[in-house]
Amino acid sequence: MRGPVFKWIKIIIIVYCAIGIAFYYLQDQILFHPERKAKNEAYNFDIPHREVNIAYDTASNLNIIQFTTKDSIAKGVVLYFHGNKKNISWYAKFAPNFTKNGYEVWMIDYPGFGKSTGKMSEQRLYDYALQLYKLARTKYGKDSIIIYGKSMGTGVAAQLASIRDCKRLILETPYSSMRGLVQTYFFMYPLKNMLHYNLPTYEYLQKVIDPVTIFHGTDDRVITYRNASKLKPFLKPGDEFVTIKGASHNNLNDYPLFHEKLDSLLRQ
Template structure:
């Protein structure tokens, strides 16, 4: 009987360890779902735009699109979610151009026409390049940093090291470890994750006003994870709850547009 139990225990341990190893090596595929575009691909949008190719080094080039407002009074740096490419998020750009902001949106490495290997360090470095592009056109007090989903950690980190007019986070997480812990609670995800994106460590370092949007029925980043950021707020920061809102439908809520229009006009 003891031998039988020992054999079962060894099998269980083996399966557990194999699962942890698999989780470590496939986490990029679990976290990121890019859609690659050929180098010859031409973007087509029904609003004025300019396609940019931002060189990082000889091997890495970043694909970006600058959406143009008619009379821009500033620029939004938009860090998108973990799926597809710029095409998926283009419909959101009107939220900013109609408020007289240009919008610069970047595809992460391996997304769209951007090349190079994706790492957390690369995400932060590429965000700094976006900021440098914005600074050639606008002053810090005219720059809004905006993050959506996985882009919220990137946006928050950038705003913690560079001045801006405002930081806006749509469906943010306390940290990726916080979210991953709900998905794989039996594993020490803090050790396994290559991407930490601890938003909670960046927010206290952000001098600019912060606005967060989160839906109560978010099936991807739990509302509770975003809500954990609220105690880190400064006096005038704001957490906007969208009752019944899910991860990808906040743009359908009139309250979202009223609040966003309000913060962009300040």
């Protein structure tokens, strides 16, 4: 009896260690799914836009697409931080949500996404976001800047809003923290020492002095509604948590309530 028991214990330990080691070294590939784009390859968007490149350092480039409005003078700008896959091309379809309400939309790609280059790290995500904000301030006042995060980008957006003023912070399908989200799937591992990314949205929300609106669907299976609800205790009086019943992670844009509420915020 003793032999088979110890054999299975040994197998379990080996498998546990193998999965843990693989996750530690491959976590960037597991968490992020970028699509690169050649530097000289043009974007073919139907929406009017400008492309801007900022040299972060000698080896790193921050690529920005600025979707413009039909109005001669824009009401303001939405700094849009997208999710963990592909590149700006995938998220450009959401720009009209804002441009139709008179706002420009400036999207960045993270290091390794699209035409942006550089070494991926949590601090680099924050640094690129701050560069975008500084660029926006050369044209717009802080009361004309909306910071918007979608999925993985919600932690980046929340961090930026915690250190810089804006008109409003809007988070679409956020998580309480990246570490807490991954812990749901890898609860058996000491992620505090393993995971390179924390992105503690709940901590940053406590430092945001401007209005906050959160959108989340009840049927989200990527970032569960339960996980996002952990942010509710950190909202200020006047902040909003908008529940979209039946919505999943990637289809909030299909729900009238999402558009009604977003349009209402952008018309203020």
